[in-house]
Amino acid sequence: MSNDLVLENEILNLIKSAFNAEGNVIKSRRVEVFVKKDQVSSVLLFAKEQRGYIHLSHSTCIDWIEEGEFELIYSILSPKDKIMLYVKTRIDRDNPVMENLDGIWHQLNTYEREMREMYGIEFPGLIGDKEFCLEDWDEIPPMRRDFDTVEFARKTFYQRPGREDAKDVRKTLTEQSGEKIPDFATKYSRE
């Protein structure tokens, strides 16, 4: 029954037509819809109150830095249909503001606090400590792609001496043979 994806197509088409949205049936039990950011709350409410998607599985963010956008994903589940619906939206990375939706599911409060801290997304009206996992953080939000963990570790932590004699294998080999790797090729070298 679930093989012909009847229920999946039904919810997809409902949302597509009601919200003029794009979307796909990814496979059995997985449906995604792409909506505008100001439509998210109506889509979530519609799915929750009228279509039985009463369980919020999780919500998360992906940093598409190259495109200047954050993608926000709200994964909700209908225990009856056993279908998971991903409600996805994209917001401007330079002005990352998203509606606070913890009125729909209280646990979104935690997700939003986390996204505020880790990605720097603002949720106007969000109640809860500014600090979630971090303490006295004064760098850019760390889950952003442009935050360099290695660099941070280098400057923050003390490196134990005693390993300076480490050699790069490829470089050592070129020293042995006299090979000169042209600059444009080094991006393909190891490490």
Added chain:
Amino acid sequence: MSFFDLKGLLQPLTGIRQFGKKPHTIKLPDLLLNTADRYRGLHHNDLEACIGCGNCSTICQNEAIDMINLENIEHKDGDSGLRPRVDNGRCCWCALCVDVCPTGSLNLTKDYIFTSEDANDFLWIPGVDNPEGNNNLSFTSDTNTSLSMYQRVPMRELDGKERVKSFAEVVLGYSEEEARREAQRCISCGLCTNVCPDHMHIPEYINAIAKGNDADALKIIYDNNPFPEMCGKVCTRRCEEVCAIEVRGEAVAIRWLKRYATETAPTAEKIKEIVNPVIKESNGFKVGIIGAGPAGLTASYYLALRGFDVTIYEAQAHAGGMTMYGIPKYRFPLDSIDKQVDYMKSIGVKIKYNTKVGKDISFEDLYKNNDAIFAGIGFQNAWTLGIENEDIPGSIPAVDYLNIINRGDSYDVGKKVVVIGGGNVAIDGARVSKRYGADVTILYRRRVEDMPADWEEIEGAEDEDIHIATQTIPTRIIKGDDGKVKAIEYLKANMVADDKGGRPRPVAIEGSETILECDTVIGAIGQEADYSWLPESFKDKIEVKRGMMIVVNEFNQTGDHKVFAGGDAVNKTADAISAIADGYAAVIGIENYLVKK
């Protein structure tokens, strides 16, 4: 449930039963827990088997492994000389390093107890700091469990029966998907680059292929090899012999990957478009090149790029040297040569064909009219077999035979052909004869495993039903009544261990004379250079060692500083890539000599 639930109060007291039982715990230190056979404890490295590829260090996501120099371990072909050192303060014993070690030298042991007050002691060199770990190996890898990809993506070929019908190229080349898959196998250590005479940037171009950037791959290849399609088809590929994957599996098909990359540019124009070479402005220097073989072509190409005015003088009607007149077309087709030579011409290399130095133009003239000379003259003359009747009709050296066929003329080998020798030239002679419908036997002094020919060539010959008669020593050619070859006589041989530790020698068995009827005997036991072009007056400066090799320095410069030389006539390895390396080295030499002097 009433408040005084008697059962509920008494039941838990049944636990008291346990008092009388023996404890499950064990007593230290008399009874140390014997860890499981797969336990992931401290590392051990077999220092002899390790090749210093550094793959362990690359995979470790805790940056726990450094590659370091050790006393007593020197680098050699196929071994960087470096060895891993593990920071046990960082290691999480995931054993990914074990699973990616291509040689299987690195393993984890059953040992898990190590204490020290000095934090520095936790940096240790597996195998050096725990030599006894060898007896305690537990988490190990074999070729099934290892993450190294030991199996090569097979190369598609024409079927043996099909290919002997024509000179169509036998090897069909990788498809894009196959090339990507094969390129993925490379672990980018670079051990191969050291043994490549030309030190091509192998891991880099393979990685470019793996990433789907074929144009970048081609560019990287052209950095120091202007004849790569030839190498991609026929290179002796010593690189593959030291491939890290080869230790326990099949080497990465470096040659076929190069071939793939070059085939993505089907025309000379396309090569130029992709390589997009920077051609420097003329620097006013003129260089004369003798011979349009791989050595001469390479020198010309890079000299032309650097602004030199280059002219090649070539005795034959076509460029390519032995790769044109020696190597059969089913291995290296004509249009492939032409494409590459056309590209070289398009960046300014000039070639004068049918111009033999010493005959059509004198060496003195060349010397006078140029600022430098490069001689890439190759080995044009075959060694003689030194047996009776060698000079009668029906007996021909392989290089002469191949030359006739490759230039488009014909030679009738008859029904039965005997080829003498065990190198690539012998196999080429045999496989070409097969293509003319002959029944071919190769006579070779030693065993198949001793044959210097490429294993793929030997397999190719076997697939084509060429008989290889090993441990045979030809003694004379028998002349028929018509004055032509009728048969060959040979002795069978035993392999005798060499007292001095060299490879076993064949020793003829007395009375084992055997006669094999044949129409043609093709000798392929070696070639040498022809120095008739070199005037006596130059010979005190340009030294020719033992009548064969021109003596040069590291920049391929001869005793006469204006004269450089390279290729078969200079190096000991006598293959195309060595000739290319010589040509490239000479370019640096000539530039130093003329421009930077």
Added chain:
Amino acid sequence: MREKETTLYIGPQHPGITGNMMVKLKVTGDTIISSSTHVGYLHRAFEKLIEQRNWLQSFTILCRFCVPEPDPMELTYARAVEELEGREVPERAKYIRVMVMELARLQSFMLWYAGQSGSAGLYTLGQWSVGDRNYVLDLFEMLTGGRVYHMYIWPGGVRRDLPEGFKEKTLKTMDYLEKRLDQYNQMLFDNTIFQKRAQGVGVIPKDKAIEWGVVGAPLRGCGIKSDVRIDEPYEVYDKLDFIVPTAEGGDIWARALVRKEEIRQSISIIRQVLDKMPEGEYYNRVPNPMKWTIPAGQVYTRTESVRGEIGFYVASDGSDKPRRVHVKGAAYTHGVTVLDKVLKGQNIADVSFILNSLGVCPPEIER
């Protein structure tokens, strides 16, 4: 005398559960008025680290998300990568994976016995179950080379085949544990102290449970039959015979009853799997890990752990490293918003008791 409102802090040093976190309570007398959870003591930026490692290297980090239950993390990730790549897993590997999952549940249940009884002040049982848990860890050591962190299930299958004698040893251990369970239950479920403390405490209302984001045994303890293993069967769960127990009441007692039965189901599943496991390959090898790229796409895979659903939202941009891996563990809701709601009106002494019954694992919240 009128009682004054005070603020109390439970934790951050191991507040009766594995891992560090702090519950800040507002109380009058010993009644909780409100609570809030504070995490960050264990934040190691795993999700960020994964983005900087290649697809295989990441696999070694996963087990660290939750010490008591490392294996479901490995499986959930492996399945996500396989789904993105379209990589098939050999049948035998699927059986082995299910066996590992159930062994993992088993050892985690043993820890739960210890935590649940210990936080009620019953210490003997904890000594037993943690001791017996070591027999399960022995099996893990034999199978994977590691006792707690196994790094065994990876994309494409499992890392090594079953060693010789493993099946026999496992069956023997199962027989032993089954006998021991009776003794455990006498110590716990038949114990008045436990009964009194567990019944009617830490109640999750049935009509709110799903909306609150409750999963796993706590949800089943509300009488709602929900288990990823049957809702969305993975590996070979659909070929096995097992029941998903439920209990009514939504309190600690109900959750305990559910687990009491589930642990027996795990033993039964392990026996079935060992019996039905086909011969054959255990691994569909991935290419050279340093050059292994995964096609662009996004997937969510979920697995049933002892604490409830564990899910991985994995996004690939087609490169050799994950673009994003979001780990959703049961504790994320149970330990924060659900806890806040459940603790209201409860006794201070019941906080760690409730935390245990909700299966809260702090590192899973902050990752």
